[in-house]
Amino acid sequence: MKRIIVGITGASGVQIGYRLLQALSARADVEVHLVITEGARLTFEHETDLEMAQVEGLADVVWDNRDQAAAISSGSFETSGMAVVPCSMKSLSAIVNAYDDDLLVRAADVCAKEGNEEIGRASCRERV
Numbered sequence: 507m508k509r510i511i512v513g514i515t516g517a518s519g520v521q522i523g524y525r526l527l528q529a530l531s532a533r534a535d536v537e538v539h540l541v542i543t544e545g546a547r548l549t550f551e552h553e554t555d556l557e558m559a560q561v562e563g564l565a566d567v568v569w570d571n572r573d574q575a576a577a578i579s580s581g582s583f584e585t586s587g588m589a590v591v592p593c594s595m596k597s598l599s600a601i602v603n604a605y606d607d608d609l610l611v612r613a614a615d616v617c618a619k620e621g622n623e624e625i626g627r628a629s630c631r632e633r634v
Contacts, residue, residue, distance in 0.1 A: 516545020
């Protein structure tokens with residue numbers, strides 16, 4: 507079973523993150539771990555008709571973005587990679603500079619350190 511971490515930040519376009527969750531949850535071979543920033547929660551509220559329970563219900567595990575002691579913040583928690591979709595400029599900047607102020611950024615940092623694939627982050631870093 508593959509473990510994929512999905513991070514959703516407060517950038518416009520949270521529907522893309524929701525669609526990714528739908529696609530991943532339909533696969534029996536994927537365990538989805540979800541981190542949603544406070545900004546993303548506000549964006550879902552203002553830009554969609556989705557309830558957070560609908561979004562979170564597509565993940566196998568939902569992590570509190572403030573919990574830096576969560577399992578996904580450790581390199582001993584093996585994953586197949588992480589997608590940050592959409593990725594706000596604030597989160598992108600924090601990821602690129604390893605400013606691990608929340609769980610989403612810490613998890614991305616761990617994926618980079620462990621050499622796991624990071625969907626979205628690698629291409630963002632090349633643009634910076």
